Every structure is written in C-alpha cells, then in structure tokens.
Amino acid sequence: xxxxxxxxxxxxxxxxxxxxxxxxxxxxxxxxxxxxxxxxxxxxxxxxxxxxxxxxxxxxxxxxxxxxxxxxxxxxxxxxxxxxxxxxxxxxxxxxxx
Amino acid sequence: xxxxxxxxxxxxxxxxxxxxxxxxxxxxxxxxxxxxxxxxxxxxxxxxxxxxxxxxxxxxxxxxxxxxxxxxxxxxxxxxxxxxxxxxxxxxxxxxxxxxxxxxxxxxxxxxxxxxxxxxxxxxxxxxxxxxxxxxxxxxxxxxxxxxxxxxxxxxxxxxxxxxxxxxxxxxxxxxxxxxxxxxxxxxxxxxxxxxxxxxxxxxxxxxxxxxxxxxxxxxxxxxxxxxxxxxxxxxxxxxxxxxxxxxxxxxxxxxxxxxxxxxxxxxxxxxxxxxxxxxxxxxxxxxxxxxxxxxxxxxxxxxxxxxxxxxxxxxxxxxxxxxxxxxxxxxxxxxxxxxxxxxxxxxxxxxxxxxxxxxxxxxxxxxxxxxxxxxxxxxxxxxxxxxxxxxxxxxxxxxxxxxxxxxxxxxxxxxxxxxxxxxxxxxxxxxxxxxxxxxxxxxxxxxxxxxxxxxxxxxxxxxxxxxxxxxxxxxxxxxxxxxxxxxxxxxxxxxxxxxxxxxxxxxxxxxxxxxxxxxxxxxxxxxxxxxxxxxxxxxxxxxxxxxxxxxxxxxxxxxxxxxxxxx
Numbered sequence: 001x002x003x004x005x006x007x008x009x010x011x012x013x014x015x016x017x018x019x020x021x022x023x024x025x026x027x028x029x030x031x032x033x034x035x036x037x038x039x040x041x042x043x044x045x046x047x048x049x050x051x052x053x054x055x056x057x058x059x060x061x062x063x064x065x066x067x068x069x070x071x072x073x074x075x076x077x078x079x080x081x082x083x084x085x086x087x088x089x090x091x092x093x094x095x096x097x098x
Numbered sequence: 099x100x101x102x103x104x105x106x107x108x109x110x111x112x113x114x115x116x117x118x119x120x121x122x123x124x125x126x127x128x129x130x131x132x133x134x135x136x137x138x139x140x141x142x143x144x145x146x147x148x149x150x151x152x153x154x155x156x157x158x159x160x161x162x163x164x165x166x167x168x169x170x171x172x173x174x175x176x177x178x179x180x181x182x183x184x185x186x187x188x189x190x191x192x193x194x195x196x197x198x199x200x201x202x203x204x205x206x207x208x209x210x211x212x213x214x215x216x217x218x219x220x221x222x223x224x225x226x227x228x229x230x231x232x233x234x235x236x237x238x239x240x241x242x243x244x245x246x247x248x249x250x251x252x253x254x255x256x257x258x259x260x261x262x263x264x265x266x267x268x269x270x271x272x273x274x275x276x277x278x279x280x281x282x283x284x285x286x287x288x289x290x291x292x293x294x295x296x297x298x299x300x301x302x303x304x305x306x307x308x309x310x311x312x313x314x315x316x317x318x319x320x321x322x323x324x325x326x327x328x329x330x331x332x333x334x335x336x337x338x339x340x341x342x343x344x345x346x347x348x349x350x351x352x353x354x355x356x357x358x359x360x361x362x363x364x365x366x367x368x369x370x371x372x373x374x375x376x377x378x379x380x381x382x383x384x385x386x387x388x389x390x391x392x393x394x395x396x397x398x399x400x401x402x403x404x405x406x407x408x409x410x411x412x413x414x415x416x417x418x419x420x421x422x423x424x425x426x427x428x429x430x431x432x433x434x435x436x437x438x439x440x441x442x443x444x445x446x447x448x449x450x451x452x453x454x455x456x457x458x459x460x461x462x463x464x465x466x467x468x469x470x471x472x473x474x475x476x477x478x479x480x481x482x483x484x485x486x487x488x489x490x491x492x493x494x495x496x497x498x499x500x501x502x503x504x505x506x507x508x509x510x511x512x513x514x515x516x517x518x519x520x521x522x523x524x525x526x527x528x529x530x531x532x533x534x535x536x537x538x539x540x541x542x543x544x545x546x547x548x549x550x551x552x553x554x555x556x557x558x559x560x561x562x563x564x565x566x567x568x569x570x571x572x573x574x575x576x577x578x579x580x581x582x583x584x585x586x587x588x589x590x591x592x593x594x595x596x597x598x599x600x601x602x603x604x605x606x607x608x609x610x611x612x613x614x615x616x617x618x619x620x621x622x623x624x625x626x627x628x629x630x631x632x633x634x635x636x637x638x639x640x641x642x643x644x645x646x647x648x649x650x651x652x653x654x655x656x657x658x659x660x661x662x663x664x665x666x
Binding site: 013016017020021022023025026027030034037038040042043044046047050051060061062 | 166167169170172177178180188189190191236237238435457459460526528529530531532586600601602
C-alpha cells in the first residue's frame with residue numbers, strides 16, 4: 001500500500017515540476033482564472049471575504065482563509081472543473097508519451 | 099542586516115529593472131498610522147535595514163512579474179525559472195520568499211512561516227501579489243511604501259515588455275509627480291478638500307436618466323481628475339451654453355463639503371438649449387443622453403478637432419473597431435476601422451432567442467463572432483464575379499481607458515404590433531474583465547493549439563468595474579438608479595438617496611449600462627497642446643513687434659534731434 005502511494009507521490013512531484021518549468025502551469029492557471037471570473041465565483045468570494053471581514057476582530061488573513069476555504073472548493077462550477085481537468089489530463093498524457 | 103539579491107535564484111537579468119523610481123513624499127503619511135505594523139516601522143527607521151528589505155522586495159516582485167509574462171506570452175519556447183522549496187524540495191508554484199535571506203518556500207504547508215520562526219527573520223513576501231507577512235504580527239501587513247514599490251516595480255516590468263503595433267518607440271515610462279520646492283510650500287498652506295463624491299442628485303421631474311449618467315461621470319476617475327485639476331475653469335471660459343463649464347460646476351458642487359442633495363438645474367438647462375431633442379420633461383433614454391452629453395462636452399472642449407481629437411472625452415472614451423471582411427472565393431480581406439465611444443451589446447442572438455447564461459464575456463464573444471454575409475450583401479473588389487459569400491468579423495482595434503457597455507434592452511419590434519419590448523434577461527457582469535480575447539491583435543495571433551500569441555502584458559487588457567446603471571419598469575414608465583464604487587466600497591444612488599451597498603447587490607442588479615476603467619494606464623510623451631504653442635508664438639511675435647515699434651520711435655526722436663542740431 002505504502003509503496004504505491006509513494007510511487008504516486010513521486011510521479012506527482014515530477015509532473016508538477018514539468019508543468020511549472022514548461023510554463024504550462026501558468027497558462028492553465030490563466031484559463032482557470034478567466035473561467036472562474038466569468039462564472040462569478042471570484043466575485044462571490046470577494047464579496048464574502050469583504051463582508052466577513054467587516055465585523056471581524058481581530059482582523060486576520062488566516063481567519064478569512066479558514067472561513068472561506070471549504071466554500072471556495074465546493075462552489076467551483078462543475079463545467080469549469082471538467083474543462084480544466086481535461087487540460088491537465090492532456091498535459092500528463094503528453095508527458096508520458098515523450 | 100542587509101540581503102544580497104540572489105542571482106542564482108532570480109536569474110541574470112538586471113535587478114535594476116526600474117529606473118530608480120523613489121517612493122513619493124506621501125508614503126511618510128503611514129508613519130503616523132497607529133495601525134501600521136510596529137515591526138515594519140522599526141526596521142524602516144534604520145536606513146540600511148530598510149534598503150536591504152526594499153531591494154530584496156523589488157528583486158522578487160520584478161522576477162515574478164517577468165516570469166509570468168514570459169510563460170503567458172512566450173517569445174520562444176524556453177524553460178521558465180522554477181525555484182524549489184528549501185524545506186521540501188518541491189517546485190514552487192506560488193513562491194514565498196524571505197526578505198532577509200535567500201530562503202524560498204511553500205505557504206500552504208507552513209514551510210516559509212517555520213523558516214521565519216526558526217531563524218528569527220521577520221518578513222517574507224508572496225512574489226505574485228507583493229503581500230508582506232510579518233512573523234511577529236502573524237499576519238499580512240500593509241505599508242504604503244511597500245504598496246507603492248510593488249506597483250511601480252510591476253508597471254516598470256510591464257513597460258519594458260509592451261510592444262507597440264505601429265510606432266517603433268518604446269513605451270513611455272511612468273513618472274510620478276514630485277512637487278518642486280515651491281510647489282511643496284504652496285501645498286502646505288492649501289486647505290484640503292475631501293476627495294469623495296457621494297452626494298445625491300435631486301430629480302427635477304423625470305430626470306433620473308440625467309442623474310445616473312452624471313453619477314457615472316462623477317465617479318469616472320479620468321473625468322474626475324480632469325475637472326478637479328481645474329482643466330476647464332468655468333470662470334475663465336468665455337463661451338455661453340458651455341457643457342464643459344457645467345461639468346466643472348458639477349464637480350465643484352459634488353466635491354464640496356456640503357452633503358445635501360444637489361439639483362443639476364443649469365446642466366439640464368444647457369443640455370436642452372444645445373440639444374433640442376433632449377428637451378421637455380418626458381422620460382429620456384439614459385444611453386441617448388450619455389452620447390449627447392459626450393458630444394456636447396467634446397464640442398465645448400478647448401482644442402477639440404474633428405479627427406484624432408485630444409479632448410478629455412476622446413482621451414477617456416475613444417477606441418476603435420476593426421471590421422474584417424474575408425471573401426470566401428479569393429480570400430482577400432478588406433479591413434475598415436471605425437471610431438467608437440462605447441460598445442452596445444445585443445442580448446439576443448440573430449435567431450431572436452435570448453441565451454440562458456448571459457455574461458458580459460458571452461455577449462462580447464457573440465459581438466466578435468464571424469458572421470456570414472449573404473451573397474447579395476457583399477461584392478469582392480478582387481474577384482471578377484460579383485456577389486460572393488463573405489465572412490465578416492468585428493474586433494476591437496484600440497481599447498480606450500474607460501470602457502462603456504450598453505446592453506440593448508429596448509428593442510423596437512419591426513413587426514409593428516405591440517409597443518417596443520424591454521428585455522429583462524439577467525446578465526452577469528464581472529468585477530474585472532480581461533479584454534484581450536476581443537481585440538484585433540489577439541484574434542489575429544491566436545492559432546496553433548489555441549495558444550494566445552499576443553504580446554501582452556496582461557495588465558494592459560485588465561479593466562475594473564466602477565459604475566452600473568439600472569433600469570426598472572417598462573420602456574415608457576421606468577426609473578433609473580445606479581451603483582458606483584468609491585475606492586473599495588459600493589454605493590447605491592437613487593436620485594437624492596445615497597446608501598452604502600455591497601458588491602453582490604451591485605452585480606445582481608441586472609445592468610443596463612456598465613463602466614469599466616483600465617487598471618494600468620499607458621502614457622504618451624508629454625506634448626504641448628497646439629493651441630498653447632500657437633499662443634506662445636503669438637506672444638513672441640507681439641513682443642518682437644513692440645520692440646520694432648519702440649526702435650522706430652527712438653529713431654524718429656534721434657532724427658528730429660539731428661535735424662535740430664544740424665539746422666543751426
């Protein structure tokens with residue numbers, strides 16, 4: 001069990017490194033940002049963060065992050081998730097073919 | 099404790115990426131701010147420690163900005179510099195860098211915060227956003243000096259990476275205004291005016307259409323700056339029925355210490371005198387008034403011209419559309435360039451149905467979609483046979499500093515049946531939008547694998563929302579209200595009633611018109627306006643004539659004297 005998880009981990013680290021070094025990470029992130037913005041996800045988070053912090057004492061970024069993290073992760077629109085996952089899968093596939 | 103720039107980590111490019119823009123005088127204001135992190139205050143009190151932190155910060159921010167630009171707009175395929183975390187060795191996708199040593203680490207697993215605790219180093223920064231974390235305060239801290247430095251560094255990197263389409267010159271670097279000695283002295287004794295324009299406008303009888311447009315002008319940063327810096331002084335202007343004077347008066351009223359609602363009676367009166375079709379107390383369309391007002395302000399601006407005008411309206415709102423028609427037979431592309439002051443977007447596709455998930459971006463995509471022209475609508479100049487099929491595509495060739503969008507909600511049914519319908523379809527608008535995909539440059543560059551090959555930088559295409567105009571009710575008997583942003587807070591304006599509001603209320607309000615302002619402006623080198631040059635030449639000429647006259651008069655006197663003496 002532990003062998004396959006560490007293999008998966010090594011693989012992850014390698015793909016992660018290649019993605020960043022080729023600039024693909026930034027390009028996919030750019031697409032993700034624009035899709036999330038168009039769906040209103042970014043603006044919803046901005047609004048929530050602002051309203052939460054209005055009455056927060058003491059005001060701290062860590063608290064804002066904690067309060068928003070789970071909602072942020074679950075409210076990503078399914079279509080955006082699918083599209084970006086496809087892009088990532090494509091990259092990983094290309095890496096294996098090389 | 100000073101830190102040396104780590105060239106191995108940050109690459110060989112010059113760390114002096116910016117021509118030494120010093121933080122301006124105003125950053126000293128934060129020294130008296132009790133909310134400021136005391137640890138930053140004590141570090142900055144020591145000039146060499148301050149310099150160390152500042153240099154490291156500049157290096158990190160500039161490195162990251164360059165790196166992001168190079169991966170998004172690759173000049174050639176090359177490896178992107180990718181530091182690894184000094185704790186776990188994983189490649190860093192979001193590097194946090196210590197401002198005291200060369201450590202870089204992950205935020206999410208606490209590697210960077212652990213480093214700070216273990217070494218007693220106080221500050222680290224997020225390379226992407228320039229946010230500075232203080233390990234003593236255990237929170238991100240704000241500091242004016244750091245904020246200005248971040249902005250000036252990022253802008254400098256962008257300036258170096260902007261490629262012009264037409265002129266061969268490089269981009270004009272931004273120069274902050276530094277007051278001279280005399281100016282500083284004058285400024286010390288000048289009373290300050292609160293720079294906030296949250297004042298309601300009285301409804302003078304169905305004039306809510308006027309009020310919402312005026313509020314969009316009042317909160318327009320470029321118009322506000324122009325009129326608040328006295329560029330059109332109504333007391334010196336000699337014209338009558340001058341809309342620019344009305345704007346000047348409006349800004350004076352709004353930015354005065356009085357808070358009670360203001361009635362824009364003389365603005366209304368001048369508008370009626372200049373544009374007869376706008377007169378009368380009937381409900382008018384806000385967008386029509388918007389265009390009328392823009393034309394009036396342009397017409398009464400000093401030095402306005404009919405072509406390539408430099409007046410405040412054109413500087414703020416003027417952009418260009420490009421229309422490319424491709425002949426299907428021979429492939430010839432005919433391009434036409436048209437000026438524009440705003441963009442009107444359809445809510446319905448050609449077939450007449452309203453899309454369900456309308457967003458600003460989807461409207462813009464529809465607007466710039468290639469459209470087939472019928473055989474009868476086009477005849478190619480190159481092909482010998484007339485009337486072929488052609489494809490027409492609209493794109494934005496030049497983006498103005500302020501983008502005004504109108505959603506065509508009022509449709510005049512050509513079937514002649516019922517009264518014109520109002521389309522209430524909900525539209526989602528974003529707080530920020532990147533306009534690159536709709537520009538001519540980006541459209542022509544997109545190709546291989548859908549990779550956008552436009553040169554960027556992205557900041558030139560980023561726009562932020564600052565005002566939204568809403569219409570409720572039907573076409574003939576409706577009411578206009580608007581939202582506007584002051585710094586980071588949103589307010590709702592309903593004629594004389596101004597109330598604090600939230601971003602989500604604004605975005606959910608179903609816009610009729612909305613206004614965006616470019617995040618980073620770009621500049622031309624300063625040129626004296628032609629009328630000033632002409633006036634100076636006139637003065638020089640007049641002085642020369644005076645001297646000649648004086649010389650001639652002296653000569654007469656001399657001659658008379660000589661005659662007297664000689665006559666004896």
